[in-house]
Amino acid sequence: MEQFIIKGGNPLVGEVDISGAKNAALGILAAAVMTDDTVLIENLPNVRDINVMLEAMSEIGVKVDRISPHAAMICGADICDVSVDYEYIKKIRASYYLLGALLGKYKKAEVPLPGGCNIGSRPIDLHLKGFRALGAEVTIRNGAICARAEHLRGSHIFLDTVSVGATINIMMAASMAEGRTIIENCAREPHVVDVANFLNSMGANIKGAGTDVIRIRGVEKLHNTEYSIIPDQIEAGTFMFAAAATRGDVMVRNVIPKHLEATSAKLIEIGCEVEEFDNAVRVVAPRRLCGTNVKTLPYPGYPTDMQPQIGVTLAIASGTSIVTESIFENRFKYLDELARMGAIAKVEGNTAIITGVDRLTGARISAPDLRAGAALVIAGLAAEGITIVDDIVYIQRGYELFEEKLRSLGAEIRLIHDEKEARRFRLQVG
């Protein structure tokens, strides 16, 4: 089984390029099937979740031509099946975006119910509420969501909880419904805006994405487009905290600084210098970080996908910090792994109280999920000694060339397959 082996202690220094946003790409790939024309999508991140999504689309008859690791031509003209296979939804929940896309285009779709995952139960009741409001009959049968409609008609939909997935899924279906749809209490994440911009480039009529009210006038047909995915603000933030935790100096390039405002604000609070450029940010860390408090919120608040990264950094900051996770109910599992490295943290409900220690020590740890896995790598980079991270397949879902990008910044990290390679690494790093 593949692992990362890390010798900690090197400050990260240098420049790193950020890939396209995974969570924007997943919605955009689904939306691409809504036209019978061919669509070119560029700046795709070359990560496992994207590859699985493309496989799921091919499986139902979408023509996928991966012209490069970061670009694909998509044509949904010959879709022969509107039922997505369980294999794919099991691998990535976001296959459920095909529900909104296929329902919008064909007025029918069938997608297996996504299960919960490592960070919480993750219901999809709001998605289904939106589809029903648009006039679809939605039933759950044999573990699958079956949605169909004679016609989809615009509606006024209020989301009880701010939900990225529900906002994107309903927006896709409504973009080809008859008449006007208003979605209230929408998610405002950059990737919601990216999916709306993509749909509009195909001829949809969507206004207000990025605010909490999205207004859509349905259209009968969508057409071809060429589109480039926005940079991944979570990958960018992950490298920014890696710079902070290792006392480094890193220029993170190919970003949209506005998308990183909450992350940058927290880095400044803990003592880092953050300098913004047109499409880059530079993070310079102090000798000793200071603790702070943080609460995750929907965008533009501090992102839940950046909670583990600040958590591991606060574990080596001075003082006691409080981290409140208000989005998901089970996103502190990484703290158990961090305790094996010497961190002091206590979880009470959706709050973690973290008491900073001078240093962490390397240990054998396991990635509980995608973002926690990346955060534990940061902990290994900051720790004294050797850390081995298991279950790195989670990390590979959403971070392209993670260890190569870290190595280019001076990290001593290798992807290994067995004990022999671990021994070779230990010999090399001394």
Ligand code: EPZ
């Ligand atoms: C998206 O998940 C992201 N995934 C997640 O990133 C991210 O953590 C999350 O948004 C929040 O920003 C993708 O974009 C593929 P939500 P999503 O619907 O859409 C509740 C990563 O690391 N809810 O915004 O599933 C839900 O339980 C992943 O890349 C309902 O109650 O998240 C949660 O408490 C992890 N009913 C809250 O809303 C619903 O129908 C926010 O969830 C839907 C959601």
